[in-house]
Amino acid sequence: MQLTYVYDAYCGRSYGSARTLAALSARHPRLPVEVVSGGPFTGARRVPVREFGQVQGADARITELTGVPFGEAYERLIADGSCVMDSAAAARADFRRARELGVDGYPTLLAVDGGGRTTVLATGHATARRLEAGLAALHSPR
Template identity: 50%
Template sequence: MKVKLTYVFDAYCGWCHGFGPAVTGFAAANAGRIELDVVSGGLFTGARVVPIGTMPYVAGANARIAELTGAEFGPGYQALVADGRFRMDSTAAATGFAALRAAAPGRALEAAEAMQHAFYVDGLSLSEPATYRHLAGRLGLDADAVLAGFTDTAATRDFTRAARLGVTAYPALLLHTGTGVVRLGGPTSTAAQLTGALGRHLASVSA
């Protein structure tokens, strides 16, 4: 019987961008024993949707993320930071992610990674329909079907689910147990470290 995990990320979260490859590697290495759901969190919503130029910590945080995880912050994204006017809207990104997830339910993690590459490397807005046409093509999906799946209620459902899981910071990889959820690793964990953490939890349950 597979164990259930939930990965809560935000497409506009730099630490999630750094953590994504580790989660992907972990999921691939443990495909035979885990069932992984991917859910959007709401990092930038409401009054937090402001021009990126008003966030003086961004450049330093990105340098730290790159140093600790090897994440790439490409020229397209760097241009957005330099310009300063771009607004990261997590509701729009979560809406787009939900549409991609609905079009390819078994490839949610791949869709999340594709979105973060589109933003953090290529500098594409995750609020624009054109970006999702691009992503649909990259993922081999029907672009019209993806765009038809855009509903704000999908984003709200994800935000509510993340809140019910007690997630207040991203990324969060959660293992569901009989007594609640257990967080596996942290933003700088490797795939091997996540696999080790999962193994220890499963061993403690069966002991």
């Protein structure tokens, strides 16, 4: 089995989930992790951040849930509102893998078994406890 972590460089939830994923990986050092860059901010969604409206409120909630702070320079950039988030430019990757996996929410953590069967462990914020429970359920007899 491996974990597949689908994230986006501009996604606040992806940023906030980094510590949780690091903690999970530390507890399972032999469990491989594939990191796939998704692409929520491409095409018609490649617009100035002010057009999303909820970013500052969402970031505050992410900090509340995860304890991960957003820096002052980032806060100024978001408050200015003119920054255009462009997932393709940030990732320079082919987003086909994320689409093949059916991922449209970020971040997403998947467990992929040796036969290629995929189980969603989390989309968006998840605690380490929730991820551990998901992994344990996959290993328990059915």
